[in-house]
Amino acid sequence: MKRRIARKTVQLSSIGLLFLVPFLNRKGITVITGTLYSLAVGPVWLTDPVIGVQTVLTTRRFDPTLLLSLLLPVALAFVLGRVFCSWVCPQNTLSELFDVVADRTGIRRLFTLPFTPVLRYAVLILVLLASLLLRFPVVSLLSAPGIISVQAANLVYEDSVGLELGLIALIVLLEVFVVRRAWCNHLCPVGSFLGLLRTAKTMKVSFSESPARSCVSCGVCADACGLGLDPMAGKVYSFCHNCGNCIAACEGVKNKENPLSFHFSGR
Amino acid sequence: MRDRLLRPPGALPEREFLATCIRCGKCKQSCLYGAIRMAGLLDGLEIMGTPVIRPRTVPCYLCMKCPPACPSGALKRTLTKKEEVRMGTAIIDKNTCLTWQGTLCRSCFDDCPIFDEAIKMDDKLQPVVVKDKCVGCGVCENVCPVEPAAIVAQPGGKA
Numbered sequence: 001m002k003r004r005i006a007r008k009t010v011q012l013s014s015i016g017l018l019f020l021v022p023f024l025n026r027k028g029i030t031v032i033t034g035t036l037y038s039l040a041v042g043p044v045w046l047t048d049p050v051i052g053v054q055t056v057l058t059t060r061r062f063d064p065t066l067l068l069s070l071l072l073p074v075a076l077a078f079v080l081g082r083v084f085c086s087w088v089c090p091q092n093t094l095s096e097l098f099d100v101v102a103d104r105t106g107i108r109r110l111f112t113l114p115f116t117p118v119l120r121y122a123v124l125i126l127v128l129l130a131s132l133l134l135r136f137p138v139v140s141l142l143s144a145p146g147i148i149s150v151q152a153a154n155l156v157y158e159d160s161v162g163l164e165l166g167l168i169a170l171i172v173l174l175e176v177f178v179v180r181r182a183w184c185n186h187l188c189p190v191g192s193f194l195g196l197l198r199t200a201k202t203m204k205v206s207f208s209e210s211p212a213r214s215c216v217s218c219g220v221c222a223d224a225c226g227l228g229l230d231p232m233a234g235k236v237y238s239f240c241h242n243c244g245n246c247i248a249a250c251e252g253v254k255n256k257e258n259p260l261s262f263h264f265s266g267r
Numbered sequence: 268m269r270d271r272l273l274r275p276p277g278a279l280p281e282r283e284f285l286a287t288c289i290r291c292g293k294c295k296q297s298c299l300y301g302a303i304r305m306a307g308l309l310d311g312l313e314i315m316g317t318p319v320i321r322p323r324t325v326p327c328y329l330c331m332k333c334p335p336a337c338p339s340g341a342l343k344r345t346l347t348k349k350e351e352v353r354m355g356t357a358i359i360d361k362n363t364c365l366t367w368q369g370t371l372c373r374s375c376f377d378d379c380p381i382f383d384e385a386i387k388m389d390d391k392l393q394p395v396v397v398k399d400k401c402v403g404c405g406v407c408e409n410v411c412p413v414e415p416a417a418i419v420a421q422p423g424g425k426a
Contacts, residue, residue, distance in 0.1 A: 021296075022296055025296040025297070026301075028299065030297060033297055034296065034336075035293065035296075037291035037293075037338075038338035047289075054289070055289055055339050058286040058287065063339065065338070066340060069338055136286065136313070137286070140289050140290045140316065141290070141312075150290065150291070150292045153292055153296060157295065162307040163309065164308060164316070166308075
């Protein structure tokens, strides 16, 4: 439960910072600058890993400063998984919000897609290939967190936002009416790439039963998953962004030890 | 009308710039004067999200904060001297310039950041642009009292 409150707090603070950072920048305070494409926190530079790869492909050059700025985000993904998506990304926060709205209003989506990573990696390969061949930053134009943060800055600087937000509106409409969480689960190149940055030791939700921690198959974990995954079925790693909702939901049901937990090794 | 866009100091040649810029807007956030604006979708998909300077609104005052802020190298981060900037070159329309038409005015000469080098007064006290020294910042275009401006920063990086 504590973790859940912590996550919501970080999600909302991140959105606050999207406005606060440009506001302070405009006043000449530049401790933090940038957007969710690339940030500078003091002397530490952080760039979205897939944007880094895109730029190597479009420029066909290795820029040491750019590559260095990928280091921490890549390391974070290798250790904790796609926590950028679940804790920071404003598109995910927005999608979670509209998911709740859709559930409460009883909207039924037109389609369900099977959880196979084929589609998301096909999209990722396609946009990276397009970047390489066109020598044009296609991924930048499709980065929902990037677009939202740049437009937040535009709003602060110019009291206006760009039509790029149309993509965000399309994503919301798609997820509410067509396929549940379609962008985050199947299309987003930012999340798909972060999902590739994993080893057997990357943090994951593990499901393990023992006499002390038995599962009653009540399904609250699957209900709690904002992405529509089933933690009991396992093997959802490339989709799961380690938000921990399933673990928290299970804690509410049982007074025995929780069969679901975060683990750095094994299944 | 400009045929190309005026980019921030240190920008790579336009084709390379479009390939390298990741559209992150960090240069805009580092600009002390609000001179850098992001191009929108209506400006064209190709340039959407890239930084543009429109000198008649706010020119570049050559504070040199943006080149070192660029994460992708679309702006040359090593550029620190304002004299080495080559965003473009100012061009005077002698048919509308007040001084060239016989009225005394030296707005562009007075406000040029590369003072008495990029814009010089000739022996008849008429302004002339020294192409090798002009950095293309557009301050002259901003202060020109004629509408539309009789001196315009023509984009086109020489470096």
